[in-house]
Amino acid sequence: EAQVTQNPRYLITVTGKKLTVTCSQNMNHEYMSWYRQDPGLGLRQIYYSMNVEVTDKGDVPEGYKVSRKEKRNFPLILESPSPNQTSLYFCASSPTPGGPYEQYFGPGTRLTVT
Amino acid sequence: QQPVQSPQAVILREGEDAVINCSSSKALYSVHWYRQKHGEAPVFLMILLKGGEQKGHEKISASFNEKKQQSSLYLTASQLSYSGTYFCGTDNTDKLIFGTGTRLQVFP
Numbered sequence: 001e002a003q004v005t006q007n008p009r010y011l012i013t014v015t016g017k018k019l020t021v022t023c024s025q026n027m028n029h030e031y032m033s034w035y036r037q038d039p040g041l042g043l044r045q046i047y048y049s050m051n052v053e054v055t056d057k058g059d060v061p062e063g064y065k066v067s068r069k070e071k072r073n074f075p076l077i078l079e080s081p082s083p084n085q086t087s088l089y090f091c092a093s094s095p096t097p098g099g100p101y102e103q104y105f106g107p108g109t110r111l112t113v114t
Numbered sequence: 115q116q117p118v119q120s121p122q123a124v125i126l127r128e129g130e131d132a133v134i135n136c137s138s139s140k141a142l143y144s145v146h147w148y149r150q151k152h153g154e155a156p157v158f159l160m161i162l163l164k165g166g167e168q169k170g171h172e173k174i175s176a177s178f179n180e181k182k183q184q185s186s187l188y189l190t191a192s193q194l195s196y197s198g199t200y201f202c203g204t205d206n207t208d209k210l211i212f213g214t215g216t217r218l219q220v221f222p
Contacts, residue, residue, distance in 0.1 A: 040214060041214060042116065042201060042212045042213055043156065043203075044211075045212075058209055059209065059211060090155060101144075102161060102169065103156075103158060105155035105156050105157070108155055
């Protein structure tokens with residue numbers, strides 16, 4: 001089944017403890033992206049990647065890192081999480097090279113930082 | 115800068131029509147529309163490209179006025195399954211910036 005998977009789906013952690021949220025897609029998509037969703041603010045893009053080894057900042061990149069060493073994987077790294085990073089995170093991928101066209105979203109990861 | 119969506123919320127009876135608007139202060143290359151049901155991930159509905167090209171999955175229509183930097187999503191003869199939050203997204207580079215959403219509720 002064609003899909004985007006994220007792990008973990010739920011995570012509660014403490015301030016400053018490094019964490020990684022994994023994202024994997026099995027559709028051979030070139031474009032991948034991370035978003036955070038907060039009430040009243042909609043979806044905000046954190047980082048995106050046009051292809052392997054090519055990443056760029058989205059609208060709210062502060063406090064996050066990403067890497068794209070393989071086409072299928074695009075992990076999101078929080079080196080030192082803070083409470084203001086408590087949010088619902090979505091990974092997405094797109095089959096269209098050159099832009100964020102039709103995107104397929106993962107199921108989401110709900111992160112709580114205390 | 116986030117595009118502005120209006121209205122923020124809509125309540126409909128099954129079979130009624132609705133229009134959701136999206137406007138941007140920046141020149142646009144494309145406008146994207148997604149629907150998100152409660153507790154689920156957003157699902158792609160349609161993309162409208164500069165020059166008139168459109169691509170979408172469902173029987174939902176939309177317009178894109180490039181000069182006014184506006185787009186509208188038309189939901190006709192609404193069904194219960196149309197309920198959810200609708201997001202427009204705009205991009206003029208490779209970044210995609212979403213609006214804050216329009217919540218649509220359809221009742222029998």
